[in-house]
Amino acid sequence: xxxxxxxxxxxxxxxxxxxxxxxxxxxxxxxxxxxxxxxxxxxxxxxxxxxxxxxxxxxxxxxxxxxxxxxxxxxxxxxxxxxxxxxxxxxxxxxxxxxxxxxxxxxxxxxxxxxxxxxxxxxxxxxxxxxxxxxxxxxxxxxxxxxxxxxxxxxxxxxxxxxxxxxxxxxxxxxxxxxxxxxxxxxxxxxxxxxxxxxxxxxxxxxxxxxxxxxxxxxxxxxxxxxxxxxxxxxxxxxxxxxxxxxxxxxxxxxxxxxxxxxxxxxxxxxxxxxxxxxxxxxxxxxxxxxxxxxxxxxxxxxxxxxxxxxxxxx
Amino acid sequence: xxxxxxxxxxxxxxxxxxxxxxxxxxxxxxxxxxxxxxxxxxxxxxxxxxxxxxxxxxxxxxxxxxxxxxxxxxxxxxxxxxxxxxxxxxxxxxxxxxxxxxxxxxxxxxxxxxxxxxxxxxxxxxxxxxxxxxxxxxxxxxxxxxxxxxxxxxxxxxxxxxxxxxxxxxxxxxxxxxxxxxxxxxxxxxxxxxxxxxxxxxxxxxxxxxxxxxxxxxxxxxxxxxxxxxxxxxxxxxxxxxxxxxxxxxxxxxxxxxxxxxxxxxxxxxxxxxxxxxxxxxxxxxxxxxxxxxxxxxxxxxxxxxxxxxxxxxx
Numbered sequence: 214x215x216x217x218x219x220x221x222x223x224x225x226x227x228x229x230x231x232x233x234x235x236x237x238x239x240x241x242x243x244x245x246x247x248x249x250x251x252x253x254x255x256x257x258x259x260x261x262x263x264x265x266x267x268x269x270x271x272x273x274x275x276x277x278x279x280x281x282x283x284x285x286x287x288x289x290x291x292x293x294x295x296x297x298x299x300x301x302x303x304x305x306x307x308x309x310x311x312x313x314x315x316x317x318x319x320x321x322x323x324x325x326x327x328x329x330x331x332x333x334x335x336x337x338x339x340x341x342x343x344x345x346x347x348x349x350x351x352x353x354x355x356x357x358x359x360x361x362x363x364x365x366x367x368x369x370x371x372x373x374x375x376x377x378x379x380x381x382x383x384x385x386x387x388x389x390x391x392x393x394x395x396x397x398x399x400x401x402x403x404x405x406x407x408x409x410x411x412x413x414x415x416x417x418x419x420x421x422x423x424x425x426x427x428x429x430x431x432x433x434x435x436x437x438x439x440x441x442x443x444x445x446x447x448x449x450x451x452x453x454x455x456x457x458x459x460x461x462x463x464x465x466x467x468x469x470x471x472x473x474x475x476x477x478x479x480x481x482x483x484x485x486x487x488x489x490x491x492x493x494x495x496x497x498x499x500x501x502x503x504x505x506x507x508x509x510x511x512x513x514x515x516x517x518x519x520x521x522x523x524x525x526x527x528x
Numbered sequence: 529x530x531x532x533x534x535x536x537x538x539x540x541x542x543x544x545x546x547x548x549x550x551x552x553x554x555x556x557x558x559x560x561x562x563x564x565x566x567x568x569x570x571x572x573x574x575x576x577x578x579x580x581x582x583x584x585x586x587x588x589x590x591x592x593x594x595x596x597x598x599x600x601x602x603x604x605x606x607x608x609x610x611x612x613x614x615x616x617x618x619x620x621x622x623x624x625x626x627x628x629x630x631x632x633x634x635x636x637x638x639x640x641x642x643x644x645x646x647x648x649x650x651x652x653x654x655x656x657x658x659x660x661x662x663x664x665x666x667x668x669x670x671x672x673x674x675x676x677x678x679x680x681x682x683x684x685x686x687x688x689x690x691x692x693x694x695x696x697x698x699x700x701x702x703x704x705x706x707x708x709x710x711x712x713x714x715x716x717x718x719x720x721x722x723x724x725x726x727x728x729x730x731x732x733x734x735x736x737x738x739x740x741x742x743x744x745x746x747x748x749x750x751x752x753x754x755x756x757x758x759x760x761x762x763x764x765x766x767x768x769x770x771x772x773x774x775x776x777x778x779x780x781x782x783x784x785x786x787x788x789x790x791x792x793x794x795x796x797x798x799x800x801x802x803x804x805x806x807x808x809x810x811x812x813x814x815x816x817x818x819x820x821x822x823x824x825x826x827x828x829x830x831x832x833x834x835x836x837x838x839x840x841x842x843x
Contacts, residue, residue: 246828253826267582269699383584383698473821474813478805480831485800490793498789506788511568513561516795527842 220251226350238342252349259348263373264358270379271405274439276358282449291323291347295359337371338479375455377401382411401451407436531559535566541665553657567664574663578688579673585694586720589754591673597764606638606662610674652686653794690770692716697726716766722751
């Protein structure tokens with residue numbers, strides 16, 4: 214199928230084509246950029262929800278339950294689950310996703326797993342691009358689900374309009390560290406598995422910490438037991454409320470503009486990495502590395518030699 | 529003080545100069561590269577240990593206890609703790625570090641906190657550079673301590689000779705996800721807070737999973753209660769053993785060579801980001817972003833326009 218046909222099929226929402234095109238994007242196969250360019254005028258309708266939190270917090274169960282609520286509301290939902298890859302398991306871990314298999318027979322739901330192991334900005338670019346495909350295909354909501362501590366949390370901001378942070382009662386333990394990363398990005402906090410000990414005290418602590426932010430915004434903290442559906446309608450309502458608020462205030466527009474900027478920066482960076490580290494320069498470095506390290510030559514010196522050579526080539 | 533004096537004072541191990549130079553490196557102040565270049569011939573003696581794991585696993589207590597063991601062995605120890613920053617706490621979170629204050633009166637111990645919030649490769653470059661300063665100053669061991677899930681785990685590999693992954697019994701819950709990121713990087717696994725329920729079953733599970741790796745290497749799994757010193761001598765011994773093994777096998781050398789490569793790549797990338805995103809191009813993008821987003825122009829199109837303009841400038 215050529216690009217024309219693929220684009221046409223995407224706009225019709227054909228599930229098999231969606232999966233196929235996402236593979237093209239993930240592998241950076243020929244045609245990837247052209248497809249995205251052709252789709253760009255059909256993008257901007259889907260609302261994008263990011264779900265993040267520590268491993269084991271129940272993120273995939275939650276996104277499954279939210280998808281059910283959205284379906285009950287007549288919305289078409291895409292889920293893009295970004296899983297860490299393991300070289301010895303050989304691919305993205307599907308784990309809990311099997312529990313959501315009843316959703317997979319519903320044509321109003323599209324699910325996709327992606328691996329994180331990639332280069333600079335690689336995850337967010339590709340996740341966002343897959344979101345664009347779903348957007349162009351007429352999905353009303355796209356849920357991005359990712360493990361969040363460290364750099365990933367920035368990635369999820371880069372793709373989502375509303376960020377939901379999922380914690381568990383045990384998270385209280387690591388809250389000192391946690392608050393740094395996750396606290397500042399959440400628009401909504403869920404304490405999942407809240408039948409476990411410590412849920413109420415974590416909630417209290419969280420509310421207090423979030424008040425310290427003094428952003429003027431009220432950030433909801435909701436207790437849930439996703440596996441039993443407890444708290445899910447409240448969580449869903451909180452997302453709807455947040456969407457209404459940021460649509461009215463213009464913040465949604467600002468967020469999307471900023472995302473667009475970051476996206477352009479990522480594309481430029483990815484281009485440069487390919488451009489600079491061509492085979493010639495890579496093999497030069499491989500050959501000289503031994504000698505450089507043994508003679509304790511500064512990495513800055515080598516980097517600048519390579520940069521100077523690159524500059525000369527440009528002329 | 530000029531660069532000459534700073535370098536001289538570092539080589540003498542002057543603690544105040546160490547702190548000052550690390551600030552110069554962190555802020556990329558003038559002289560930073562020159563200092564590093566001057567130090568590069570004095571680097572390579574210090575052994576570098578990376579400690580990573582989820583928030584709340586007790587990493588800083590552990591590194592404090594390991595530092596005590598190293599001190600008892602007559603080694604000088606530097607600790608570089610990489611903490612996530614929060615905009616509303618206004619800096620790196622020191623948290624547990626206070627517990628280690630008895631170490632801070634010991635001149636054979638140097639401690640430094642660094643923030644993670646930075647650009648591409650920023651954390652690992654700077655943490656490694658601070659490690660270099662300690663190395664040149666004659667510290668025998670440098671401990672890098674960082675929260676690890678997601679991208680950070682790659683960063684810690686980039687700076688350490690031996691990677692210690694710290695888990696807690698509750699980690700079993702997220703082990704599906706966890707194994708992907710942390711499992712593949714650990715040379716040694718500690719199950720800290722092992723007086724809590726689930727320690728033994730996590731240990732069993734871990735041992736099983738690590739055997740699946742079939743790397744031929746035995747990866748120790750040790751239970752500890754760092755706050756009470758339980759398991760610390762065993763953990764210390766495991767690090768010493770790992771060091772001996774990789775020194776003999778040549779793997780240490782390979783690791784350092786690979787680190788050197790990655791470091792050069794990071795320096796090049798950082799150079800490019802500054803070079804490309806000059807004020808002119810940044811403000812152009814800021815001015816046109818609104819229009820670009822409103823007209824649904826593809827980010828690839830814009831990125832390539834900017835790249836073409838950059839290329840023309842080079843000529």
